[in-house]
Amino acid sequence: QVTLRESGPALVKPTQTLTLTCTFSGFSLSTSGMCVSWIRQPPGKALEWLALIDWDDDKYYSTSLKTRLTISKDTSKNQVVLTMTNMDPVDTATYYCARISHTSHCLWDAFDIWGQGTMVTVSS
Amino acid sequence: QSVLTQPPSVSGAPGQRVTISCTGSSSNIGAGYDVHWYQQLPGTAPKLLIYGNSNRPSGVPDRFSGSKSGTSASLAITGLQAEDEADYYCQSYDSSLSGRDVVFGGGTKLTVL
Numbered sequence: 237q238v239t240l241r242e243s244g245p246a247l248v249k250p251t252q253t254l255t256l257t258c259t260f261s262g263f264s265l266s267t268s269g270m271c272v273s274w275i276r277q278p279p280g281k282a283l284e285w286l287a288l289i290d291w292d293d294d295k296y297y298s299t300s301l302k303t304r305l306t307i308s309k310d311t312s313k314n315q316v317v318l319t320m321t322n323m324d325p326v327d328t329a330t331y332y333c334a335r336i337s338h339t340s341h342c343l344w345d346a347f348d349i350w351g352q353g354t355m356v357t358v359s360s
Numbered sequence: 361q362s363v364l365t366q367p368p369s370v371s372g373a374p375g376q377r378v379t380i381s382c383t384g385s386s387s388n389i390g391a392g393y394d395v396h397w398y399q400q401l402p403g404t405a406p407k408l409l410i411y412g413n414s415n416r417p418s419g420v421p422d423r424f425s426g427s428k429s430g431t432s433a434s435l436a437i438t439g440l441q442a443e444d445e446a447d448y449y450c451q452s453y454d455s456s457l458s459g460r461d462v463v464f465g466g467g468t469k470l471t472v473l
Contacts, residue, residue, distance in 0.1 A: 273462070282362055283398075283406065283449055285462035299459030332405055339412075343462055344453045346396035346411035353405050 238262035240272075240333050240351035247357050248323050254356060258316040258333030265291055265311050271342035272316040274307065276329040277353075284329075289316060290342050323358045330355045363388060363454050364465035371471040372440045380468045382433045382450035388463060390431035393453040397426055397435045400447040400467075409448070410435060437470070445472045 244256035256274070263270055273288040287307040288296045297305050306319045316333060331354050334347035365383040372378040382395060389395055395413050398406035408417050410426035413433065425436045433452075437444055450465040 275464075282467045283451075283464040285464065288462070296460075299461050340394075343460070344393055346394075346408055346451070347398075347406075348408050348411070348417065350405040350407070 238335060238349045240335060240349060242331060242333050242351045242354040244331070244354055244356065246355060247359065249360050250324055250358060252323050254318075254320045254323050254327070256318045256320075256331055256333075256354065256356075258318070258351060260314050260316070260333075260335065260351075263335065263337075265289075265309055265314070265316070267291055269338050271336040271338060271345075272309070273334050273336060273342075273347060274316075274318045274331060275334060275347070276327075276331045278326075278329040281329075286320075286331075287318060288336070288342055290338075296343060325358045328356065328358050362466040363461075363463040364450050364452060366448075366450060366465035366468045368466070369469045369471065371473055372437075373473045374440055374442065376440045377436060377438045378440060378470065379437075380435045380448050380450075380470070382435070382452075382465050384431050384433075384452060384454075386431060387456040388431075388452045388454040389428065389433060391455065393455075395426070395428050395433035396451045397424075398449045398451065399444075400449065402446070406449060440472055442472050445470055 240260040271290040274286040334350040338345040397410035399409045400406045413428040414426045454463045
């Protein structure tokens with residue numbers, strides 16, 4: 237059974253750096269074709285893609301947020317970490333991690349399994 | 361403003377058929393990139409409903425179907441049930457001079473009357 241679980245602070249102050257961890261089970265990120273991505277959703281708003289890392293350690297970022305994001309993986313711990321710098325109240329959202337088991341390219345394929353999400357509020 | 365455009369809301373009575381459109385452009389859907397659909401029940405994470413334009417993951421009822429033509433895609437739900445009341449999102453990939461991104465639609469709220 238594939239599961240993903242997000243963890244991190246529920247509250248961060250403006251200008252601080254957010255660090256989120258996605259801990260997963262049921263698959264290995266060292267297996268060819270496996271990828272993990274981060275997506276966020278502000279309250280009452282649409283989904284927004286943030287970043288993706290693949291089995292080969294290739295990393296992809298949202299064009300609008302790439303200067304603030306860093307994604308990394310620890311294959312031995314089955315974890316993917318996302319950092320977002322210079323947090324602002326508009327970054328208040330539920331942050332999800334999701335798996336892609338790609339058939340063509342991870343950026344083109346569907347997120348087949350999602351974590352439950354973690355709510356992050358940015359406020360002083 | 362989302363790169364993929366969806367109607368904010370649709371509604372239908374139990375048993376009816378509804379469709380949700382997802383309109384893109386030549387840099388995403390029209391470029392041949394696949395469209396995927398997700399269902400998000402209130403207070404829960406999104407769930408994959410349709411992948412690769414028209415394929416259903418195991419466990420998704422065949423009341424849900426997807427199609428794609430040109431720069432648009434559609435999700436159809438037949439035999440509408442109360443449990444289908446949720447938000448629905450389309451997703452694709454966009455490659456243009458301004459960047460390369462995974463993109464989502466703005467979401468459509470389905471109300472079962």
